Amino acid sequence: xxxxxxxxxxxxxxxxxxxxxxxxxxxxxxxxxxxxxxxxxxxxxxxxxxxxxxxxxxxxxxxxxxxxxxxxxxxxxxxxxxxxxxxxxxxxxxxxxxxxxxxxxxxxxxxxxxxxxxxxxxxxxxxxxxxxxxxxxxxxxxxxxxxxxxxxxxxxxxxxxxxxxxxxxxxxxxxxxxxxxxxxxxxxxxxxxxxxxxxxxxxxxxxxxxxxxxxxxxxxxxxxxxxxxxxxxxxxxxxxxxxxxxxxxxxxxxxxxxxxxxxxxxxxxxxxxxxxxxxxxxxxxxxxxxxxxxxxxxxxxxxxxxxxxxxxxxxxxxxxxxxxxxxxxxxxxxxxxxxxxxxxxxxxxxxxxxxxxxxxxxxxxxxxxxxxxxxxxxxxxxxxxxxxxxxxxxxxxxxxxxxxxxxxxxxxxxxxxxxxxxxxxxxxxxxxxxxxxxxxxxxxxxxxxxxxxxxxxxxxxxxxxxxxxxxxxxxxxxxxxxxxxxxxxxxxxxxxxxxxxxxxxxxxxxxxxxx
Numbered sequence: 001x002x003x004x005x006x007x008x009x010x011x012x013x014x015x016x017x018x019x020x021x022x023x024x025x026x027x028x029x030x031x032x033x034x035x036x037x038x039x040x041x042x043x044x045x046x047x048x049x050x051x052x053x054x055x056x057x058x059x060x061x062x063x064x065x066x067x068x069x070x071x072x073x074x075x076x077x078x079x080x081x082x083x084x085x086x087x088x089x090x091x092x093x094x095x096x097x098x099x100x101x102x103x104x105x106x107x108x109x110x111x112x113x114x115x116x117x118x119x120x121x122x123x124x125x126x127x128x129x130x131x132x133x134x135x136x137x138x139x140x141x142x143x144x145x146x147x148x149x150x151x152x153x154x155x156x157x158x159x160x161x162x163x164x165x166x167x168x169x170x171x172x173x174x175x176x177x178x179x180x181x182x183x184x185x186x187x188x189x190x191x192x193x194x195x196x197x198x199x200x201x202x203x204x205x206x207x208x209x210x211x212x213x214x215x216x217x218x219x220x221x222x223x224x225x226x227x228x229x230x231x232x233x234x235x236x237x238x239x240x241x242x243x244x245x246x247x248x249x250x251x252x253x254x255x256x257x258x259x260x261x262x263x264x265x266x267x268x269x270x271x272x273x274x275x276x277x278x279x280x281x282x283x284x285x286x287x288x289x290x291x292x293x294x295x296x297x298x299x300x301x302x303x304x305x306x307x308x309x310x311x312x313x314x315x316x317x318x319x320x321x322x323x324x325x326x327x328x329x330x331x332x333x334x335x336x337x338x339x340x341x342x343x344x345x346x347x348x349x350x351x352x353x354x355x356x357x358x359x360x361x362x363x364x365x366x367x368x369x370x371x372x373x374x375x376x377x378x379x380x381x382x383x384x385x386x387x388x389x390x391x392x393x394x395x396x397x398x399x400x401x402x403x404x405x406x407x408x409x410x411x412x413x414x415x416x417x418x419x420x421x422x423x424x425x426x427x428x429x430x431x432x433x434x435x436x437x438x439x440x441x442x443x444x445x446x447x448x449x450x451x452x453x454x455x456x457x458x459x460x461x462x463x464x465x466x467x468x469x470x471x472x473x474x475x476x477x478x479x480x481x482x483x484x485x486x487x488x489x490x491x492x493x494x495x496x497x498x499x500x501x502x503x504x505x506x507x508x509x510x511x512x513x514x515x
Contacts, residue, residue, distance in 0.1 A: 068188050090105050164219060291319050321361060369403050373411075378417045
C-alpha cells in the first residue's frame with residue numbers, strides 16, 4: 001500500500017502542479033512518518049512497561065507472602081504465649097491445680113486436642129484431659145508442645161489447622177493496608193506445601209509462596225498478584241498500543257489517498273477546462289471567420305447576382321445563429337463552474353410552436369451539416385408553463401449532440417408527445433450510441449464518453465449537464481435509451497400543466513367583489 005502511495009505521489013509531482021501537491025501531500029507524509037515513529041516508541045514503551053509491571057507484581061507477591069507469613073508466625077507465637085500465661089494464672093490461684101481447673105483452661109483453646117499436667121511433687125497425680133471421642137493419631141498431623149511451670153510440666157497436643165484458622169484474620173490483611181485502586185493487591189491464602197520459597201508464573205498472574213516458621217513449617221502463605229496493569233488478550237497494553245497506532249496510520253494513509261484522488265480529479269478538471277477554452281476558441285473562430293468572409297464578399301461584390309447574394313446572407317444568418325448558441329452555452333458553462341443557477345422565467349408556452357420555431361430557425365444550419373431532420377408533433381399537447389428560452393436551449397443542445405455523435409446515417413427525429421402526467425420531448429439519432437458503462441455518467445460535468453475519435457469531436461462534456469439542470473428546474477427528468485452503433489434517444493419529461501387549472505392571478509382578477 002505504501003509503495004502504491006509513493007508511486008501515485010511521484011506521478012502527481014510529474015503530471016500536476018508540484019507546489020500545490022507538495023503543500024498537501026508532504027504534510028500528510030510527515031504526519032505518517034511521525035505516527036510511525038510514535039507507534040514504534042509506543043511499542044517499545046509498552047514492552048518496558050510490561051516488564052516493569054511484571055517485576056513489580058513479582059516483588060509485591062514475594063513481599064506480601066513474606067510479610068503475611070511473619071504476621072502469622074507472630075500470631076501463632078502469641079497464641080502459644082497466651083496458653084502459657086493463662087496456665088500461670090491458674091497456678092497462682094491454686095497451688096495444686098485440679099482436673100476442673102485444667103479442663104476449664106483447655107476449653108478456652110479450641111485448637112488444643114488434649115493435654116497432660118505432670119506435677120513435680122507427685123508425678124503419680126498427673127491430670128490428663130482430652131476431647132471426647134478423639135483419638136491421638138500420628139496420621140492426623142497433630143503436633144505436641146510442652147512448657148515448664150513452677151509446679152510441674154504441661155504437655156499438650158494441638159491441631160495446626162485449627163490454630164491457623166484462629167489467626168485467619170491476619171491473612172486477610174493487605175501488607176500495605178491501602179484501598180487505593182492504583183496500588184497492586186494480592187490474593188493471600190494459607191496453603192499446605194513443602195517448606196520452601198518459590199515463585200510461579202501463571203498465565204495472567206504471578207504467585208509466590210513463603211513457608212511458615214517451625215513448628216508450622218509444613219504450611220505456607222501464597223500471595224497471588226494479577227497482572228491487571230498489563231492486561232491479557234485485547235486488554236494487553238502492547239496489543240492496544242499496536243492497534244491504535246495501526247488505526248492512526250490507516251487513517252493517515254486514507255487521508256493521503258483521498259487527498260491524492262482529489263488532486264488527481266482537480267488536475268483532470270484543469271485539463272478539461274483548458275480543453276474547454278481551446279474548443280470554445282475554435283468554435284467561436286469558425287463562425288466569426290465565416291461572417292467576416294461573407295460580409296467582405298457582400299461589401300466588395302457589387303457584381304453579385306441576387307441568388308448569390310441571398311446565399312451569402314443565409315450563410316451569415318446561419319453562422320450568427322450558431323454563434324449565438326455558442327455564446328449562450330459559454331455563459332451557461334460559466335454559471336455552472338461558479339455553481340450559480342440560472343433564474344427561470346416561466347411563461348405560457350405552446351410546445352408545438354416552440355419546437356416548430358426552433359427547427360425552422362436552425363434547419364438551414366442542420367442541413368448544412370448534411371443532416372435530414374423530421375418532426376413529429378402531437379396535436380393534443382396544450383399550453384405549458386415553461387421557460388421558453390431554457391427549454392429551447394435544452395432541445396438545441398440535444399440536437400447539437402446528435403449531430404456531433406452521428407456517423408454515416410445522418411438522420412434526426414424530434415418528437416413531441418403528451419401522456420396523462422408528462423409532456424415528452426424526444427430527440428432520436430442513428431449515430432454511434434453510448435456504451436452501457438457510460439450511461440450513468442454522461443450527465444456529470446466535463447464527462448465525455450470514450451470513443452476512438454473523442455478528442456476530434458468538439459465539446460467539453462457540459463451540454464448534457466445543462467440539459468439535465470434545465471429539465472430539473474422545471475420539475476422534470478431526463479431519460480436515455482442508447483445502443484452502440486444503433487443510435488440514442490434522449491427524452492425530456494416535463495410535468496404536464498393542465499390549461500383548465502386555476503391560476504392565482506386570474507382568480508384574483510375575476511373573483512366577484514375583488515374591486
